[in-house]
Amino acid sequence: MSESSTISEASIGRLPLYLRVLAEMLGQGIATASSETLAAATGVQSSLVRRDLAQFGSYGTRGVGYSVTSLQDELQRIVGATRTWRVVLVGAGNLGQALVRHSGLSAETFTVVAIADISPDLVGTQINGITVTHQHDLAATVAATGAELAIIATPAIAAQEVADALIDAGVMSVLNMAPTTLHVPPGVNVRSVDFTQELQILSYHEARRDFLGAPQRNRNDS
């Protein structure tokens, strides 16, 4: 698929957004969608929607738009959602345990097959039917379970060491939930989720609002 060398990370990053909106449309019984409809639902400009989807080989029909099911099928194939991805979770504290129980990780596409932690209180116990293994045995755990993707939900200080061990064990895709920047060799993909950073971006805007004296919504205008 020659597309993979030319498609921007930004376009790839919008794929899940399109998939989410398409699923919502299907749930509402919507059969076709124009790029304008997709734009309104995703917040992406309609010209960019058309360019993104064309890059992924979907062009729609002039005057009709895109078939919602066809587009969903095509995009699901492209993101690999037509098969199950085996996920190893490292770090089974509050956040890790919440993730294991989250609907997104018990779905058909992503399934947690292994959980590792360093705490003697957790190793050997079961979480959601999976026995927690020791973080120092990651190579054996990955080999035994065939885990392909990893989620790191350890404290920040442990995250790099865990990432190194995962990569040594052959895992090339890491979702980092630890509040630290991971350094990985070329070819390894890392995505980071840090809600404290997102809160800082919100507080940046709130601080500006206070400073600029922008009109505040009246708390009693509902």
Place this chain on the structure above:
Amino acid sequence: MSESSTISEASIGRLPLYLRVLAEMLGQGIATASSETLAAATGVQSSLVRRDLAQFGSYGTRGVGYSVTSLQDELQRIVGATRTWRVVLVGAGNLGQALVRHSGLSAETFTVVAIADISPDLVGTQINGITVTHQHDLAATVAATGAELAIIATPAIAAQEVADALIDAGVMSVLNMAPTTLHVPPGVNVRSVDFTQELQILSYHEARRDFLGAPQRNRNDS
């Protein structure tokens, strides 16, 4: 601060990254940092680091670099990290409860002051010392606690209604953890965290890897 009208969202989005790296440098006793050092630690190009920091009023000293403490002070002031932001959490399921107990939300900058849910099993109970109120009483909860930022950790189907209620109650900044796109009026800031979307981006790359037959790391080469 006229900067706020011209600084791009992308630059603002990198601010927390700089702050995280500066905190790590301080922890390691590093007093000054060049833009190249900051670039290596954050993964941002050094020319972009210089441009970002200049936009925020920090220029460093030629041949020396940036004072880590001064830069941290300046950026913390800009993101509003020099005061405490009151946060209301809506949705106290597994994920919501994990967030309340997360270190990032018990820090000085962000503190959860209110928790709301719709479940009769949760309303009236205490989580981390906070009594859970009913989701239908958000206006009263926000007014009573002075919550400024909100985190939505409800199921997707409830998220828009909750966002509307929060905005009616005067909250202008929302961190959305529900897997759905929120539609909000101008002036309201929404940041979204969706780890399932991040996993889809990783599986996109894994699927390409399989398809292209790119060299796999040997699972036993560690």
